[in-house]
Amino acid sequence: MNWEQIIVNALEASVGLQAVVFALAAIGLNVHFGYTGLLNFGQSAFLAVAAYGLAVMVSTFGLSFWVGILVGLVGAVILALLLGVPTLRLRADYLAIVTIAAAEIVRLIARSVTFADTFGGSDGRQAFAGGFYDLNPYPEGSYNIGSFGFGERAMWILTVGWTLVALSCLIVFLLMRSPWGRVLKAIREDEDAVRSLGKNVYSYKMQSLIIGGVLGSLGGFVYALGQASIQPDIFGTETTFYVYTVLILGGAARVASPVVGAMIFWVVLSLTDNILNQAIDAGYISTSIITNSQVGQVRFMLVGLALMLLMIFRPQGIFGDRKEIALDAR
Amino acid sequence: MPADQPATATKAPTGSRSGQREAAAAALRDVPHEPGAPKPDPILVADEVIRQFGGLTAVDVAHIEIQRGAITALIGPNGAGKTTFFNLLTGFDQPDKGTWSFNGRALSGVAAHRVARLGMVRTFQLTKALSRLSVIENMRLGATGQRGENVFRALFKSIWGTQEREITERADDLLARFKLDSKRGDFAGSLSGGQRKLLEMARALMVAPEMVMLDEPMAGVNPALTQSLLGHVKDLREDGMTVLFVEHDMDMVRDISDWVIVMAQGKVIAEGPPDAVMGDQRVIDAYLGQHHDAALTEEEEQQVLADAEVALEQERAETEEHNQ
Numbered sequence: 001m002n003w004e005q006i007i008v009n010a011l012e013a014s015v016g017l018q019a020v021v022f023a024l025a026a027i028g029l030n031v032h033f034g035y036t037g038l039l040n041f042g043q044s045a046f047l048a049v050a051a052y053g054l055a056v057m058v059s060t061f062g063l064s065f066w067v068g069i070l071v072g073l074v075g076a077v078i079l080a081l082l083l084g085v086p087t088l089r090l091r092a093d094y095l096a097i098v099t100i101a102a103a104e105i106v107r108l109i110a111r112s113v114t115f116a117d118t119f120g121g122s123d124g125r126q127a128f129a130g131g132f133y134d135l136n137p138y139p140e141g142s143y144n145i146g147s148f149g150f151g152e153r154a155m156w157i158l159t160v161g162w163t164l165v166a167l168s169c170l171i172v173f174l175l176m177r178s179p180w181g182r183v184l185k186a187i188r189e190d191e192d193a194v195r196s197l198g199k200n201v202y203s204y205k206m207q208s209l210i211i212g213g214v215l216g217s218l219g220g221f222v223y224a225l226g227q228a229s230i231q232p233d234i235f236g237t238e239t240t241f242y243v244y245t246v247l248i249l250g251g252a253a254r255v256a257s258p259v260v261g262a263m264i265f266w267v268v269l270s271l272t273d274n275i276l277n278q279a280i281d282a283g284y285i286s287t288s289i290i291t292n293s294q295v296g297q298v299r300f301m302l303v304g305l306a307l308m309l310l311m312i313f314r315p316q317g318i319f320g321d322r323k324e325i326a327l328d329a330r
Numbered sequence: 331m332p333a334d335q336p337a338t339a340t341k342a343p344t345g346s347r348s349g350q351r352e353a354a355a356a357a358l359r360d361v362p363h364e365p366g367a368p369k370p371d372p373i374l375v376a377d378e379v380i381r382q383f384g385g386l387t388a389v390d391v392a393h394i395e396i397q398r399g400a401i402t403a404l405i406g407p408n409g410a411g412k413t414t415f416f417n418l419l420t421g422f423d424q425p426d427k428g429t430w431s432f433n434g435r436a437l438s439g440v441a442a443h444r445v446a447r448l449g450m451v452r453t454f455q456l457t458k459a460l461s462r463l464s465v466i467e468n469m470r471l472g473a474t475g476q477r478g479e480n481v482f483r484a485l486f487k488s489i490w491g492t493q494e495r496e497i498t499e500r501a502d503d504l505l506a507r508f509k510l511d512s513k514r515g516d517f518a519g520s521l522s523g524g525q526r527k528l529l530e531m532a533r534a535l536m537v538a539p540e541m542v543m544l545d546e547p548m549a550g551v552n553p554a555l556t557q558s559l560l561g562h563v564k565d566l567r568e569d570g571m572t573v574l575f576v577e578h579d580m581d582m583v584r585d586i587s588d589w590v591i592v593m594a595q596g597k598v599i600a601e602g603p604p605d606a607v608m609g610d611q612r613v614i615d616a617y618l619g620q621h622h623d624a625a626l627t628e629e630e631e632q633q634v635l636a637d638a639e640v641a642l643e644q645e646r647a648e649t650e651e652h653n654q
Contacts, residue, residue, distance in 0.1 A: 174485045179470070179478035179494065186460045186471050192422065193458035193530075197472050197537055198446035199479070207481050327461045327519035 001282055006274040008148045013270035014263045017154070017226040020161035021047075021219045022265065025239075026246040026258030027168045028216025033244075034252035035176060036208040037188030039092050042083065042099030043243050045106040046213040048235035049075040050220030052110055052119060055230050058128035060118055065131030069221065076217035079106075080210040088205045100237060111232035124231035132157075132225045157226040164218050165259060172215075173255045184208055185253070216243075245307060251317025260318060268306060272299040350567045354400035354588040355603075361589075363602035363610075366393035373398040373541055373572050374419070374450075379428030381414055381596075388414045389425070390596040396541075401563065401573040403583045403604070406593035407617050412576045413455060415593065416545055420452045421445040433540070447474060449540035455549060455576075459526040461519025465510060468518050468529060469501035470494070472536025501536060508532045508562065524555035531562060542566055544575035548582055560586055580608070592616065 013019065025043055032038040053072030057063045083102055087095045110119045119125070138152040138159075150158065175181050183204050186194045191201045224230045246265045250257025276295045279285045290298055316322050361367050372395035381389040389411040396402050404412050417423035419430060421442035429438050432450050440448075460468050476497070477483050478490030505511045508528045513521060518529060527547060534542055547559060564586055566573050577583055583590060583604055590607040592600040594616035600607055607613055 171485070174487075175481070178484035178487070179476045179490060180481050180484035182463070182467055182471055183479055185463055185467075189460035189462055190458045192442075192454070193460060194471070195422070195442045196420070196446055196452050196454070196458075197533065198443050198451075198474050199471075200441070200443050211481070323517065323520075324462050327517055 001275075001278045001284075004147065006271065006278065008146075009274050010267050010270045011148050012150070013266040015158065015162070016266065017157065017161070017222070019262045019266045020158065020165060021223040021226070022243060022246050023165050023259045023262035024161075024168060024219030024222060025216045025243045026250070026262055027165070027172060028212040028214070028219070029243050029247055030252060030254075030258050031172060031184075031208055031212035031215060034247065034254075034257075035181065035188060036184045036205060036212075037092065038205060038208060038212075039096040040083075040099045040209070040212070041096045041237070041240055042101075042103035042106075043216050044235040044237065044239040045079060045099070045103035046076050046216040047220030047223065047239070048103070048106050048110060048232070049079050050217035051224035051230045051235070052125070054221055054224055055125035055128045056118060058131065059125045060120075068128065068131075072217060072221060073214060076213045077210055080213040081206070084206045084209045088202055088209070100240075103235070103237060103240065107232050107235050110235075119232070122232060124229065126229040129225050129228040154226075157222065161222045161226070164222065168215050168218065169255050169259065175211075176255065180204075188253075245303070248317055249307070249310065251320030254317075254319040257317060257319045264318075265303070268303055269299055272302045350399060350570070351564070351588065354397065354567070358397055358400065358589055358603065361397075363600075363606050365598040365601055367395070367601050369395040369397040371398045372396060374430065374432050374574070376419065376430035377428065379415070379418060379425050379430060381411075381418055381423065381425045387596050389418060391415060391428075391593075391598055394591065394598055396572065396574055397589060398572050399567065399570060400588040401567050401575070401586055403587035403590045404574060404576045404593060405578070405580075405583055405590060406599075409595075410593040410616075411596040412593055413545055416452065416543055416576060419445075420450060420543060422452075446537060446539075449538075450543065451534045451537045451539035451541070452543040453527075453530045453534055453545055453547065455545040457523065457526040457530050457550075459518040459521060459529055461517060463518055464515050465505065465513045465518055465521070465529060466498065466501055466515065468533050469505060469536055470497050472533040473497040473500070474537055497536075504532045504535055509558070522552070524551040524559070527551055527559060528555070528562070531559075535566075539571065541572040541574065544573065546576050546578065548577060548579045556582070584608070 025047055028046065029040060029043045032040040032043075050072035053075040054065075054068035057068035057071050058065060079102070083095070083099055087098045109115060110124075111122045112119075113121060133153060133156065136152060136156040138155045140152050142151050143149050143155050176184075183194065183199050186199075187201055187204060195201050223234070242265070246261040247258055248261070249264055250259070250261030273295055276285070276290065276298060277292055280287060280290060280292055280295070310317070314320075316324065357370050361369055374394075374396040376391055376394045378393075379389060379391045380387065404415070406412050414423065418425045418428075419437070421437070421440055421444070424439070429436060431437060432445075432448060435448065437445060437448075437450075446452075460471070463471070476490065477493055478487075483489045502511065502514070505514060508531070510525065510528060510532065513525065518526065521529060527550075531542075531544070531547070544563070547563065548556060551559060560582060563573060563575070567588075575587075587604055590602060590604050591598055592607060592610075592613050599616055600610045600612050602610065
């Protein structure tokens, strides 16, 4: 077994494109779920709206990269308003139902035959990332430390991606230490109490939905640009559930937890994938038990197992405070 | 007038101060003891408030006035509609019909958070401490007009830092008065039931209300804390606030209230000072049923006895017949 390869792959996964995308999506979801207690099960829709906003503006309508970004951001705000107006006055579980349905609607519209000329059907859109890579300051070549490293395109998107992650974390930190953040956390605990103290709960929940949605949509841009290609089925419900996994791994309502959660999530996937594949190749695991083609599924089972163990032995996540969790049991 | 008294936020409860109590008693002396009686200086006036749940009329209040600067108790048997009426007045529920005004401002259809900002703040029967916020954060949340509660200004601590310090000072004063200062940094969820009641009341005071509505402030409170809670409620009156509270504990009602309003089956059935109300036949009927204590006359008693004799005799005869 080639342990060097396994470790290099794991390191690359820890800072790679997927980690950035899921970190951004989870930072947004943390504002919704971790701080405000909004059960948003449609986070993938915010990623989809941003990715398609950019891709469609550039590849279908031939507009500039910046117009695409603007349309994506405005799209995320509009989606938040559409989700929030009918549901935020109702009980929390209605938001869960509506958001999961809305995310599917977005995905199904994007892959529909009717709009195939605009959204590209199930093939999605390609050739829209040129404007972004024209801005690339890294000269052509590969940037390696030993065998760990990336090409100039990956370097550029990862630089932008991690900068966005850092900025998003900073914004969440600044907001959550303020009186505004205090109102959000109070709404999570009991919105009637907050109402009785003279705060407009509906308005705060809407602001939270918009801010979390826009932060999540940054993940959509990074994904689209990093892959230089998007397909609708990337933005299915399982993406939302992975984002929840990332958030719970790190521990909800902590600024850095989505980032660390995303890194761990992708490192664990990379490690299990590589170790299992190599063990099968080397004959340590008989193909009568698992074949290489089954590894992709098995690794998610292992992530599920890891999550179960985490919930049993460390229910507060990596950064959480166990005392807080104990309060819920009262 | 009571409301003109300066607020003294840091005084410890003493129970010996009684200036406002006498003032309230004097103001209410000439008020007739009948449902819907007009008060000399009402802060809250409600008319024809009706709330139905399907076929059930939970609240049907024709007219009610609450005297400014007094402690008014709202009592009544379970299901009388007291909490529903509270919810309607504070905007947490909408009535099918009715108008009410606070300080002369119409409140029908006004959202709950606006009602609170206007100076009418409530607490809840099931205490709503914000468990995973610390005690001091619970308190700070209560302050109104915070600059840092706007999302854009929230980003810059320089804009709201000074105000936050002032709020924290005020919160610390109140915590000291309610003897919660030792719990300052603890999660509110770790407090005992009575301490949560205290915290909820202190937090409501952070809003700087004119009128405080307490929904069963004594429910689930350890008797050792009862006296201190009573003292705090009396202090609200001394500080010039108006108090309306729902309560089942009659000793408490008798001890602290200046005026009592009795509800039964959604309607106001009696009003008056505590002692007068508790002897009122309508009130006793509402609580205990209409014929609970109607004594039997001697003739009726004889008749009942005779009937019983006959029934016994008959039974005995039947058994003998059966045995033969």
